[in-house]
Amino acid sequence: MEKVKRNKNDRVLYIRDLNISFKTAYGTVRAIRGVRLDLFKGETIAIVGESGSGKSVTVKTIMGILDSNGVIDSGQIIYKYTDDNGEEQEVDLVKMSQKEIRYKLCGKHIAMVFQDPMTSLDPTMQIGKQIMEPMLEHYKISRSEAKQRAMDLLSEVGIDNPDKRFKQYPHELSGGMRQRVVIAIALACDPDILICDEPTTALDVTIQAKILELIKEIQAKKGISVIYITHDLGVVAKVADYVAVMYAGRIVEKGKINEVFYDPRHPYTWGLLSSMPDTDTNSRRLFAIPGSPPNLMERVEGDAFASRNPYALNIDFKEEPPMYDLGGQHRAASWLLDPRAPKVELPPELVEKLSKMKKEANIDE
Amino acid sequence: MSENRTPLLHVENLKQHFKISRKFTTKAVDGISFDIYEGETYGLVGESGSGKSTTGRSIIRLYDPTDGKIIFDGRDISGKLSKDDERYLRTNMQMIFQDPMACLNPRKKISQIIAEGLEIHHICKSKEEVDARVNDILDKVGLSKEQGTRFPHQFSGGQRQRVGIARALVMNPKLVIADECISALDVSIQAQVVNMMKDLQDELGTTYLFIAHDLSMVKYISDRIGVMHLGHIVETGTTDEIFENPIHPYTKSLLSAIPHPNPIVEKKRIALTYNKDEEGVVYENGHEHQITETHKVLATDEEFKKWTA
Numbered sequence: 001m002e003k004v005k006r007n008k009n010d011r012v013l014y015i016r017d018l019n020i021s022f023k024t025a026y027g028t029v030r031a032i033r034g035v036r037l038d039l040f041k042g043e044t045i046a047i048v049g050e051s052g053s054g055k056s057v058t059v060k061t062i063m064g065i066l067d068s069n070g071v072i073d074s075g076q077i078i079y080k081y082t083d084d085n086g087e088e089q090e091v092d093l094v095k096m097s098q099k100e101i102r103y104k105l106c107g108k109h110i111a112m113v114f115q116d117p118m119t120s121l122d123p124t125m126q127i128g129k130q131i132m133e134p135m136l137e138h139y140k141i142s143r144s145e146a147k148q149r150a151m152d153l154l155s156e157v158g159i160d161n162p163d164k165r166f167k168q169y170p171h172e173l174s175g176g177m178r179q180r181v182v183i184a185i186a187l188a189c190d191p192d193i194l195i196c197d198e199p200t201t202a203l204d205v206t207i208q209a210k211i212l213e214l215i216k217e218i219q220a221k222k223g224i225s226v227i228y229i230t231h232d233l234g235v236v237a238k239v240a241d242y243v244a245v246m247y248a249g250r251i252v253e254k255g256k257i258n259e260v261f262y263d264p265r266h267p268y269t270w271g272l273l274s275s276m277p278d279t280d281t282n283s284r285r286l287f288a289i290p291g292s293p294p295n296l297m298e299r300v301e302g303d304a305f306a307s308r309n310p311y312a313l314n315i316d317f318k319e320e321p322p323m324y325d326l327g328g329q330h331r332a333a334s335w336l337l338d339p340r341a342p343k344v345e346l347p348p349e350l351v352e353k354l355s356k357m358k359k360e361a362n363i364d365e
Numbered sequence: 366m367s368e369n370r371t372p373l374l375h376v377e378n379l380k381q382h383f384k385i386s387r388k389f390t391t392k393a394v395d396g397i398s399f400d401i402y403e404g405e406t407y408g409l410v411g412e413s414g415s416g417k418s419t420t421g422r423s424i425i426r427l428y429d430p431t432d433g434k435i436i437f438d439g440r441d442i443s444g445k446l447s448k449d450d451e452r453y454l455r456t457n458m459q460m461i462f463q464d465p466m467a468c469l470n471p472r473k474k475i476s477q478i479i480a481e482g483l484e485i486h487h488i489c490k491s492k493e494e495v496d497a498r499v500n501d502i503l504d505k506v507g508l509s510k511e512q513g514t515r516f517p518h519q520f521s522g523g524q525r526q527r528v529g530i531a532r533a534l535v536m537n538p539k540l541v542i543a544d545e546c547i548s549a550l551d552v553s554i555q556a557q558v559v560n561m562m563k564d565l566q567d568e569l570g571t572t573y574l575f576i577a578h579d580l581s582m583v584k585y586i587s588d589r590i591g592v593m594h595l596g597h598i599v600e601t602g603t604t605d606e607i608f609e610n611p612i613h614p615y616t617k618s619l620l621s622a623i624p625h626p627n628p629i630v631e632k633k634r635i636a637l638t639y640n641k642d643e644e645g646v647v648y649e650n651g652h653e654h655q656i657t658e659t660h661k662v663l664a665t666d667e668e669f670k671k672w673t674a
Contacts (some may be wrong), residue, residue, distance in 0.1 A: 050551040050553060058564045067437070171399040204413055205579070205622040206412055206619060209624070212624075215637070231552050234623065234626050235627060235629040237632070257628045258628055258629065261627070272552065276626045278581070278626075285560055288557055293551075343616075
């Protein structure tokens with residue numbers, strides 16, 4: 001498991017106290033509230049959360065494609081990379097203009113795979129041409145060289161007959177194939193960071209497994225860092241080394257995947273884990289988190305999760321909990337972790353589930 | 366489970382072909398048969414393009430089936446429908462769609478949307494009766510009476526899907542076809558909706574045909590499952606039989622593709638692949654093999670021997 005040593009010098013990207021709000025006709029939405037996150041070289045982190053929790057907004061800021069009504073109120077996103085002259089550079093993405101990020105970094109150093117392959121590919125352009133495009137844009141290479149690279153990439157992402165496929169259009173391919181093409185485009189310029197925004201939500205389970213395995217394989221080969229955005233904990237378990245659980249614009253729990261999955265501390269994580277349908281339990285009912293996510297248009301008083309939290313304490317409605325250090329990389333923001341808080345028992349279904357998971361994984365309790 | 370009862374829905378050799386051009390016909394559903402008994406939930410799973418949604422739409426007669434027989438509650442609803450049969454079908458079979466935003470009229474209030482079916486079919490004698498039934502069903506799906514006066518855009522995704530379910534159930538249908546009705550929802554909301562559907566079934570005794578690609582959810586809600594691939598039901602059985610003892614390699618690959626939220630185990634596991642052509646499986650050649658009274662698999666004799674060995 002100790003694949004990635006989280007050494008400070010190997011940080012590729014780190015986000016500090018990021019605050020983002022959106023100006024809408026109905027008022028200001030505080031979409032991101034104080035996010036802090038590190039990404040290390042060769043590591044996979046997963047950001048988990050429901051729709052509206054701010055996971056996509058976070059990565060869109062990194063890519064410089066934040067919607068025009070979005071404002072970065074404060075914070076830093078420091079990105080370290082080696083530029084064309086082989087020199088180490090350290091830039092603050094918050095201070096750069098969106099245009100600058102897109103011209104200098106996007107595609108070349110940071111690449112993104114979107115949810116729906118049909119909308120991220122140009123329907124009027126051969127897929128091979130689309131893979132060549134970023135290379136011709138960022139590198140000084142000839143068309144024939146780019147073409148050769150594109151062919152290699154196609155076979156690298158597991159598409160047979162690259163010379164035949166090269167000339168095909170997106171509509172001629174199946175969903176899984178299209179997503180492979182999108183991944184090939186993202187990899188065309190050897191990025192350091194690959195951001196996958198729900199890469200498999202639009203795909204079937206069987207194809208999902210294949211695409212995840214493909215991304216993992218490529219990552220191992222090239223040593224790139226990957227940020228996954230997903231709401232599927234099964235996907236997280238399969239790919240991630242480190243996981244951050246977001247709720248209503250805040251990271252509520254983060255840590256190494258084993259820390260979070262086998263020893264969750266935040267009630268929202270408890271809820272998420274218990275509501276995952278398990279293929280080998282026979283209970284008649286599924287655990288459900290009551291209520292629905294808060295409206296960030298209104299100012300959140302106290303802990304945003306309090307109203308849905310059966311374990312909420314009085315203070316949860318008044319003050320936002322700080323991040324508690326739980327040893328190792330594990331952090332969680334819940335008043336339940338305060339030394340003054342009463343002891344709470346985990347929901348019995350979850351206790352059962354966790355002990356079964358540990359047993360399957362051969363961990364001693 | 367229920368062998369001697371007459372099924373509520375009996376589908377026999379149903380075919381639904383779409384003519385694309387003079388030379389090419391898509392055989393979306395190619396000869397499937399299954400029974401659904403009263404009060405149970407039958408789950409239909411498969412990848413996209415396997416024909417599971419088409420099956421649902423053919424049964425509720427959004428399409429005209431090419432061939433085959435559909436018997437619903439003793440009436441043949443596969444051919445041209447008589448006035449009486451059509452009315453019976455439209456009032457006793459309802460559908461819940463995938464995208465709750467797309468299937469609710471944005472210009473109508475929730476209570477109007479739910480009452481529409483009752484009014485069209487003149488089921489209630491008075492306006493008061495309609496209101497009473499609408500309020501009753503709103504309460505059952507966990508929405509308040511006041512929320513009935515709102516418009517669809519004022520609701521969250523989970524609440525909209527509750528409206529979709531209320532609209533289907535207000536007719537007191539015998540069969541509800543739920544076509545991917547939870548896949549557009551967030552994980553924490555999915556569990557709420559599935560639990561609610563189960564509770565309503567216990568209360569009202571409705572039968573569900575639950576169409577989905579997410580096997581783990583299907584496991585929770587279904588009594589029996591049919592696995593579809595390329596227009597054929599390749600395996601059918603009770604939920605336990607499918608999950609404990611899958612026979613068909615396609616079922617196995619589907620089951621192995623479900624990611625488990627257990628990092629250490631999941632990281633080591635590699636999903637099984639299934640390629641029909643590589644295995645040399647031709648569905649048209651296969652016939653049904655009975656394993657137990659409820660568990661059936663589509664295979665040729667050799668394949669069956671190979672898979673069960």
